[in-house]
Amino acid sequence: MKKLFSNKSVLIAVIALVVLVVLAFLSAGSRTIPWLESTIGDIVRPIQTFATDVSNAIADFFADIFNTTDTDLENARLQQQLALYEQTMVDYAELKEENERLRQLLNYSDTFGEYEYVTASVIGRSNGVWFDVITINAGRNQGIELDMPVICGDGLVGKVTDLGANWCKVTSIIDSTITVATMIERTRDNCMVRGVMSATNDSSELELYYLPTDLTDLVPGDIVITSGIGGLYPKGLLVGTVKEVMLDSESSGVNAIISTSVDFLHLEEVMVITDFGGAAE
Amino acid sequence: MRKWLLVLFIVIALYLDSTFFNIVNLFGIRPDVTMALVVSLGVLIGGAPSAAIGFGMGFILDVFFNKIVGISSAVYMLAGITGGLFFKKFYADNIVIPTVIATVALFVKEHLLLLCTVLLGSSVNYPLMLFSYIIPSALFTGGFCALLHMLSKRVLYRPLWRQGAIKLDKKGEK
Numbered sequence: 001m002k003k004l005f006s007n008k009s010v011l012i013a014v015i016a017l018v019v020l021v022v023l024a025f026l027s028a029g030s031r032t033i034p035w036l037e038s039t040i041g042d043i044v045r046p047i048q049t050f051a052t053d054v055s056n057a058i059a060d061f062f063a064d065i066f067n068t069t070d071t072d073l074e075n076a077r078l079q080q081q082l083a084l085y086e087q088t089m090v091d092y093a094e095l096k097e098e099n100e101r102l103r104q105l106l107n108y109s110d111t112f113g114e115y116e117y118v119t120a121s122v123i124g125r126s127n128g129v130w131f132d133v134i135t136i137n138a139g140r141n142q143g144i145e146l147d148m149p150v151i152c153g154d155g156l157v158g159k160v161t162d163l164g165a166n167w168c169k170v171t172s173i174i175d176s177t178i179t180v181a182t183m184i185e186r187t188r189d190n191c192m193v194r195g196v197m198s199a200t201n202d203s204s205e206l207e208l209y210y211l212p213t214d215l216t217d218l219v220p221g222d223i224v225i226t227s228g229i230g231g232l233y234p235k236g237l238l239v240g241t242v243k244e245v246m247l248d249s250e251s252s253g254v255n256a257i258i259s260t261s262v263d264f265l266h267l268e269e270v271m272v273i274t275d276f277g278g279a280a281e
Numbered sequence: 282m283r284k285w286l287l288v289l290f291i292v293i294a295l296y297l298d299s300t301f302f303n304i305v306n307l308f309g310i311r312p313d314v315t316m317a318l319v320v321s322l323g324v325l326i327g328g329a330p331s332a333a334i335g336f337g338m339g340f341i342l343d344v345f346f347n348k349i350v351g352i353s354s355a356v357y358m359l360a361g362i363t364g365g366l367f368f369k370k371f372y373a374d375n376i377v378i379p380t381v382i383a384t385v386a387l388f389v390k391e392h393l394l395l396l397c398t399v400l401l402g403s404s405v406n407y408p409l410m411l412f413s414y415i416i417p418s419a420l421f422t423g424g425f426c427a428l429l430h431m432l433s434k435r436v437l438y439r440p441l442w443r444q445g446a447i448k449l450d451k452k453g454e455k
Contacts, residue, residue, distance in 0.1 A: 013332060013362055020351035020358075051300045058301070124346050125303045127311070129414055130394040131348040161348070171348065176403035197398070197405050199413035200309030 049123045049137060101269055104153030116275040118142045122267050129199060132175040136270060139164045143274050147232060152270045155238030155261035156226060160272065174203055174264055182239050183227040187217045190227050193239060193258055204260045206240060211255040218245050224258055234276040287437055294318045295338060299346055310417045312425035313387050319357050320364040320383040321430040328365015335361035349397055360386040376427045384423030391415045
């Protein structure tokens with residue numbers, strides 16, 4: 001053992017391991033990121049923004065190919081003539097989609113006029129299936145603080161869990177370690193929702209539990225919104241709709257499966273609500 | 282000059298891991314490029330430099346993308362050290378060793394992450410996750426490591442050796 005630790009490399013590796021394990025424990029919850037991590041993030045952020053744009057372009061390119069149904073060779077000549085036009089249309093569609101997304105975001109924010117918010121772009125996403133964390137390009141310098149709720153045009157996205165100077169990490173509501181206080185819009189019954197661990201990273205389902213009333217009141221299609229209990233999220237944010245009511249809820253504890261209103265795989269712009277009046281101190 | 286190739290490999294691996302394979306993957310199954318690269322480098326250039334590279338790459342990924350900082354850094358560092366145990370001991374052409382190390386290391390990494398999610402309060406269907414995600418991902422990464430090792434051996438190994446960036450003694454010249 002003494003001989004092993006006399007090896008400088010092994011000793012450094014062991015010290016690094018201990019530091020990393022301590023860091024892992026410390027970083028498991030919400031936290032303000034130290035200056036070193038924040039600086040590393042600031043350096044990586046523009047590169048990551050560029051990388052995300054490139055990836056989206058590549059994905060869009062292949063999506064366009066697979067979505068094309070008219071591959072008749074007789075149309076090749078016409079297609080060549082139309083290439084420029086199509087490119088213009090692609091640009092137009094891209095702008096239109098962006099405009100639509102931003103308009104949707106604006107309309108959504110209009111319904112909560114008393115809120116103050118910061119708009120940000122999604123520039124990264126955690127790899128693997130264990131956690132669902134997105135990185136956005138706004139942070140402490142833009143007025144964002146820990147635990148602030150994050151929304152998009154379709155509803156609730158998650159909350160800020162790690163905060164850097166000009167970027168932050170948002171743990172989405174589909175992360176299996178996050179619970180959100182909610183209610184059924186129609187019946188006004190309070191309940192909780194939690195992310196579902198899935199073997200694929202395209203899960204868009206939540207588990208609904210702690211529903212205190214008779215389950216016969218709950219039907220597929222019911223809308224689930226935030227209840228505002230706890231003060232972490234404003235009341236009335238759209239979370240999703242009931243997809244399936246669980247009949248054996250007593251054994252599993254789960255009352256229903258919820259389809260999220262947000263398409264987390266295609267999330268591009270979000271809004272961080274910096275002040276909604278009832279925020280928990 | 283060829284050292285820039287190593288930097289390029291690292292940048293590409295970070296890009297693929299952090300962005301590309303998040304969008305393009307096989308039902309959520311994706312290779313861990315950083316793991317594959319670090320293990321391959323461990324076998325090719327030794328434990329200490331590859332452990333340092335693994336630590337750095339893991340730290341960047343942890344800080345900017347992952348929920349828990351330290352897990353990836355630690356596992357990548359250990360994978361680099363493990364790969365380094367076989368440095369100069371086998372033919373660099375041997376792709377079985379890095380493939381096996383990458384597969385096992387990813388298996389361990391995914392179990393550590395699973396443990397973290399459980400400790401943070403998640404309920405996990407272990408058999409489902411094991412057979413539908415962990416094992417396929419580990420095998421995918423192992424296969425990817427085999428391909429990457431063949432590439433990095435050609436692109437990185439010999440040029441680095443020639444310019445003296447890697448010190449090989451006579452025994453190490455295979």
